[in-house]
Amino acid sequence: MMNAWIPLALLPIPPKRLDKISGYPVDAQELDALQVTHEIISSILSPLCNVSDVTSQSGIEMVCCDEKVRNCIPMLCGWLADHMENIIIHGISSNRCPICIAPPDQFGELSNASYAIRLHPTYAAAFHHSDIHILNSHGVKNINNALWHIPIEPHEIVRLDILHVLLLGMLVHLMKWVQEFLDHVGRLTIFDHIWSRLLPFPGFSRLNKAYRSVRQCQGKEMRNLCYVLLAAFAAALSRTSDTPAMASRHKVLCHNAILCVQYLTDFILMAQYQVHTHSTIESMKDYLRDFHAYKDVFLRFQASKAVKAAAKEASRDLREDHSQLLTSDKPQGKTSSKHRKLTQELRLETEELVHDFLTTGANYNFPKMHLISHFTDQISKYGSLPQYSTEICKASHKPLKDAYRRSNHLNAIPQIIRTYTRVHGFSMREKNLEQ
């Protein structure tokens, strides 16, 4: 219900850093801006410090909509945000997990034992004692965090976001890997052909264009394509009617790639369930474990641009050597079949070299790869995940954006508030009258 969300504050946008201030480095500028942001958050949340203090046990009597009065102790129980917003709120580095202290170089692997959760009181003590070493080792910024002053465990307010972590995060990565894999095995055109000719069915909107011809997809579109990705991918790899047969060395790769896609899409689809049981949570854990077991098939496509350039250069050097070898071999009177065989062997050698280059310099160490390991824990603690998706917050921003458009854009904030208040007041009264 849209009106159940009301804006609490309109925050200022901190000024961008200026590089040219002598004696005021960029890092210090960013840290100061973050400190000011936390001071604002602290002032907004300060009323909770008194009423959420369980030592008082008094609470506040509130009139509830079922015509009863209840004694309430309001608590901050969740903060819906994407990863970068969580970074700001929790005052940590961008390559860190806001929930646990997993090291960034282990994000790509699924740990058997869960990492210890973040102990913010420790960080508060370290900040008080100016122990930068401890803060840096846990990727915590040296600021007085607003969340330390309200009676909550900051790691408990993190709600993993389906929209940004799964649909616009992992699924976008998966689509990139799939596209590059299909290009590698020579099936990308067939995939595009299948992709753009899928028939519509209830709950699925037809995809009119090839995925690679779409510049950017929204969350709704990514959810839509998640339904058919596995089918289209498997069909593209197994099609034999109008395409040359798959090379034998690619068949194992294709098998593993299909399994990897299947496990991740199954995980994403199950994460969107409105109702979970122990069985579905265990299934999600299985899918995640199997995805990690098969994900290496896409590892070469995670290589950075520098690694790709190095691999390209190495393969070019090797091909030059091979061309000299082939030129020198030819006058020795070898038969054409032997020459073809030698050529093929040298090509395979080049491919192996490139593969080794790419896989050695690639990894899956990015935050979203780690964050998906927390999904199953969150379901049992906080219920199903769609209710915490930031799609709801983003939809709630629409009235404020509309109000800005209706303003004259000069000193817009008071105008935004007035317009929003009028619209919200009417829609709220409408709903109350309907009830």
Place this chain on the structure above:
Amino acid sequence: MYVSAGAYSSHIQKSHPECLQAATIPLKRRQSNTTYKPNDDSMEYLLDKYFANSDLYNYDLNRLELAQICNAYLDFEPAPEISKAEHDSDVEPFVETTSLPSSNESNGSAYTPDAIRSPPNQYKAGQPVRDFPFSQQRSQRYNHLHLFHNPCDYKLARFFTLSKVPKGGIDQFFRDKLVESPAQYSFNSGYTFYQLTDKMADDPAWTAGSVQYALRLKSEFQYRNIIECIQYLLHQWAFVDHMLWKPVQLFNKDRERIYSEMNTGSWWWDQQVCFVVTLNLVYDAAAYLHNIDNHSCQINSDSHPFSIGSNLPHEFFRRQEIVANIHQHWQHSIYHKEQTYDECLDPAGPVADSPEKA
């Protein structure tokens, strides 16, 4: 005998009906360490099988009895009703267990659980302090469209607002005399309309604040009192069918815990049912999570004495043996203030863990 797929299918259907029915068993997705158990659909299949093939069909048995026979035959144990004795030992005994959800408790979820467990009454989770009938707070002649004289007046204002008619458009509307009797309307221009609607707003007021960034002398921001916002939302009559007042534990017929809305998760339950001890510590010492008698306790070291979080009754806390027990654990397990900082940084020191993992 058959020359096409259709003929073959008909033949199989006539000669081997059990094969066809076996093919209709729904495929269940792989689950870890769990064996396949028939669900409702497959139970329907088994019933149909008995109706079709068994002599039981000739007897006057109802479907429930047949289901029990089917279950016994297949060594499939139906989920018994959940009693407090069978429940997890680490959770306190429960006083209220219902086998069917009430209409309010199942709100917000399309799934209908087979059993609902609510917190014991002693925790007073979600229980009201007193009634507050809205009708008694208003007079008999209370105008629900307050500030507007009549429904037409209200509807016109609503149209102007929700259709985003600009102020000049409202002025034009009245200048062109598009209404028959302008006197019955409580506004006659854009200016008076905005004045009226501004008075109508009953949501929490906005406050202006300002901060000073290093690179900008003054930045203004607007915020509202968070407590007033909570009170405003709780008060809205429109949400009465959607509100969840207390934590519950939902179970299906296989005695599996069901997680859907926020109040079905373990966090809310832990907040209102578990025994929480909290002491404040922010700057002087570190804190860690600790377990005392299977209760989730968050122990810090600044604001002695202890107190109980959530809405536990005071009578519960005053029990001396519980206080003594906590105090004993406190003496043995909590580091002293002087040692706190070093000890909490010790990698071999206490590690936080959730009560479930413990």
